[in-house]
Amino acid sequence: MERIYTKNLKENTGKEVKIAGFVDIRRDHGKLIFIDLRDMDGLVQMVALPNHKEAHEIAQKLRPEWVIEVEGIVNERPEKMINPDLETGTIEIEITGIKVLSEAQELPFDKDTELNLDTYLNHLPLTLRDEKKRAIFKVQANIIQGFREFLIKDNFTEIQVPKIVGEDAEGGANSFELEYFKHKAYLAQSPQFYKQIMVGVFERVFTTTSVYRAEKHSTTRHLNEYTSLDFEFGFIKDHEDIMAMQNRLLVFMVNKLKENCSKEFKILEATIPEVSEKIPQMKLKEAQELIKKETGEDCTKELDLEPQHERWLCDYAKEKLDSEFIFITHYPTAKRPMYTYEDENDLGYTKSFDLLFRGVEITTGGQRIHNYEKLVEAIKKKGFDPEKFSFYLQAFKYGMPSHGGIGMGLERLTAKMLGLENIKEATLFPRDLNRIDNLLSQ
């Protein structure tokens, strides 16, 4: 008999089937032994009865996480036994045979115990085997795939970029240092230089890549290694073209989640956001004036938004502008990287933006300087030596169209979409100040 998945059981009601997976829970009622079997993307309740003697004996020995293969009959459940919360809640498997494929040692804690974050992270190979955790990473897979799909359809070419770099796009602070055959090298903080270079080659490019920040603080929204979703394209009018592209991208991504992940959002009690055709936007200065006017708090002298102001703006956008997303534009040149394009009509401010969603920034983007002389000047102004960026600068020396793009952290976006409190819950194997899988000894 060919093995089938639990998601295909219902269409086999009344028939004998073979399924396989992990023992999720076992409830021994003596004569009746109930076993929940978990497979690739579902779960089904099975029952071992004494009349199938051999199977019943094996069922007595089974423990959580044992891997088994089961033959049985798909029975409809009586009306009052139907479980509406379970996809297979209208059926039950009457076990006729069990084969143990792999045993498991006793678990360090019951599977339904509430764990603190460290215990959860210490046992990821086990704790990820959970309906809710699986739902998180199914959604994450769909987010990254939605990102790629939209861009491929819109004539973007995927590129692979290096993570070992000589000089860093963001200036080198907070970089992990590495010994590279007796030379100093760094882990890239972003794919910025490479995607810009590739605009000169393909005009429209994207990449999904790991990036590294050696930040020493540990918060619920930072990681030291994360996945960055980046696109960059040329022949733009200004940053508005980038924002419009990101807007369309988000509409597409959210539609894909609606199509593929409504089950997962339900499991996680989260709501898929609506994205309007035109996400509202305001300049940083306007946002600061608004905050001052509405809350009395004066942040108009600050060069960036404080976390509480990002939260306030998101609340404002939701209540007054009917949008869970809001673009804040025109951050000062002083707070943006050297390659950021200064607005000719608003000197000192840049054609850059952040996209805020549910209280935090999920995207940073903008137009970049494409004129060689201006870029060299901007590098000097930030106190760097243009000579160190000579490789990158070739792209501009030999002709570059106007261009820009965005970077978006996959884990943060996943966490915000799903209402997770800590970004580490949206990262399979998070790296932080104190942890590479195991806690680092001090």
Place this chain on the structure above:
Amino acid sequence: MERIYTKNLKENTGKEVKIAGFVDIRRDHGKLIFIDLRDMDGLVQMVALPNHKEAHEIAQKLRPEWVIEVEGIVNERPEKMINPDLETGTIEIEITGIKVLSEAQELPFDKDTELNLDTYLNHLPLTLRDEKKRAIFKVQANIIQGFREFLIKDNFTEIQVPKIVGEDAEGGANSFELEYFKHKAYLAQSPQFYKQIMVGVFERVFTTTSVYRAEKHSTTRHLNEYTSLDFEFGFIKDHEDIMAMQNRLLVFMVNKLKENCSKEFKILEATIPEVSEKIPQMKLKEAQELIKKETGEDCTKELDLEPQHERWLCDYAKEKLDSEFIFITHYPTAKRPMYTYEDENDLGYTKSFDLLFRGVEITTGGQRIHNYEKLVEAIKKKGFDPEKFSFYLQAFKYGMPSHGGIGMGLERLTAKMLGLENIKEATLFPRDLNRIDNLLSQ
């Protein structure tokens, strides 16, 4: 007027259009100035005539790689001027207006100069702007996308894996070392541990990720940083299931290349391989006996294949078995990583395989040990301390089905598909012993 791409010009014959891109070549015949304009994925010949005075004057100043926007009329070429090698070879743009968007400095060499590899690599931001180079990386994008598409359709879940690791799956030799907040860490040589752990969660997983090898030798087929295409899945009979999956995957990938990249293969004068429904296979021992019998060279005592023997086997498979691909199975346990499954019926040999294609190994794969005690034993046998792998080992302690998978280097596969001599040509920004973009000073 809205800008259109050169690939859409033909359908606009007779009309006025706006296009934009880079000056690829300019030929000044005095009255007639011919300019080839290169955009996202094409090229078109344009002509500036003296009757459009302003445009003609600008055309005189243009130089290679200047970025321009052009208005003009799409004319059919006279029969004898048709260029069959060019997609737009039946048309020509009569320029009515030119706007310079960005100038370029004089190029360090003519665009059609044959460059040695170092000069090519020193100038990648410029040298990648070439029809052939673009074709290589278009094909590469389609290879990685084909890999993902097939697996998504076959119920695999995409996962993001860390590159900063504490202990390495392959045992730690040839790892780049890194300072991680005063602790020692390494760059991952493969996503092996994480994809195996995730088989316990999703049963079928894949990842496309960067991996690192601190190998000190510089060859035409090795890189220090490359992209690994990995899948892993559970509930297998043995390694034959993995090989069958890889076989189907290759059929799919090659069909996608036929659909999307025939133009690129033509440009590169390369042939898309045929993949049979059942790729031929032989055991290492059988392969060695065959080599001995056919060539007289005795390699039967060796634990692995030498490069020349891999080449010989590929030639043999092509001539005698009508296949450009051949699986070699049953490498000795001594030559395979600790997690490799030993064949119960062929002790000392493993249920592992390499896939050879056009002279080299493009895939390594096999069944893995899924029994906890056996895996601990195998780790000790290789001289490692199981305690160091305690995080990974949890996956097996708490129940694991039989499973296996493969890893496939994207750059090597790209190079072999396209018949490129050096793998660095199939890598956008290759890292080697002497180079991170620029040559490293000694």
